[in-house]
Amino acid sequence: MxxxxxxxxxxxxxxxxxxxxxxxxxxxxxxxxxxxxxxxxxxxxxxxxxxxxxxxxxxxxxxxxxxxxxxxxxxxxxxxxxxxxxxxxxxxxxxxxxxxxxxxxxxxxxxxxEYIPVMEMVHLHNFTEGRMDGFIEGVREIHKAMVLHDDPRPRNMMIVRGDPERVMWMDFDRAKTYGRDSVTDEQRILLGEEEETVVGFKQCLGSDFSKGKLEEAYIFYCT
Missing domain, CATH: 3.30.200.20 (Phosphorylase Kinase; domain 1)
Structure with missing residues (x-):
């Protein structure tokens, strides 16, 4: 560092x-x-x-x-x-x-x-199944590290232009970092719920992408 x-x-x-x-x-x-x-x-x-x-x-x-x-x-x-x-x-x-x-x-x-000048927020125009799977896998890895992001919204989910495989999670100023040997059942529930939120976002944005209009995923962009 x-x-x-x-x-x-x-x-x-x-x-x-x-x-x-x-x-x-x-x-x-x-x-x-x-x-x-x-x-x-x-x-x-x-x-x-x-x-x-x-x-x-x-x-x-x-x-x-x-x-x-x-x-x-x-x-x-x-x-x-x-x-x-x-x-x-x-x-x-x-x-x-x-x-x-x-x-x-x-x-x-x-x-x-790290400064990455070619990032942009995930949205309809850059949606792909692969990128959304990347966000889900990313949040799972974050959780394996015993970190709860606590703000899993598109504004914190970035794709890297020119690199179709790379997606990044940003902004951990609300994050909770748990002790590996002292994580509670309640904290594990929060980790599971956060993953479910990201999976739900993928489903909503995928549905909207097929229709060409932001509807089901709209709530993720305004909270």
Whole structure:
């Protein structure tokens, strides 16, 4: 993980790729490597009324990616290669690029990922049975690593243009990483339900593809 604890002063920002309420994603160069930098908004201690589980998106995502990398899923192309993380740094160091974080109560954190410029979300125009089978096999491998993606929606399911065989799962900022020797029956049920969701999505999108109109799979794109 060659970008763990990179000095933020040495990060070269090229452009912003996307932004949301919880994070902003940039194309950057760090240690002479072009990659994706996903900056998570900071979070403080869990409040008394919040669930008794990890709620920090950075911790959730970096923990999941480390497990997936350790289990070989990055090398196999099922998820992007995880290059490292940067925990709680001063956004002023990266001004003006991270000025949107300056007013936050807590400092942001970041992860670094492989940059793949030719990805697009799975949809009717790029649907194939083989690609959908790839997503199902991918989520099964993620589950074998004891990671629940917890957001199995098309926005996190990417095909790689020009490579009809390669599909990738993205965005693990809601993921749950379970202990191999301590996984509970309830957690196993959640893993099974997530696989069923992906199988159901394949069936709905396949039906819509045959009709040439998004109908049955529409709900997967609007939640």
């Amino acid at each position: 060659q970008l763990d604890d990179v000095d933020p002063r040495n990060i070269i920002f090229k452009r912003e790729l996307s932004t949301s309420e919880f994070s902003t994603i940039f194309l950057v160069t760090a240690r002479n490597q072009t990659c994706v930098m996903k900056v998570h908004r900071g979070r403080g201690p869990r409040r008394y009324y919040e669930p008794d589980r990890e709620l920090d998106n950075h911790v959730l995502e970096s923990t999941a990616y480390r497990r997936l990398k350790d289990q070989g899923l990055c090398d196999r192309g099922i998820v992007p290669d995880f290059l490292g993380s940067l925990r709680k740094f001063d956004p002023k160091i990266c001004s003006p690029h991270l000025d949107m974080f300056l007013e936050d109560e807590y400092d942001p954190s970041a992860i670094f990922l």
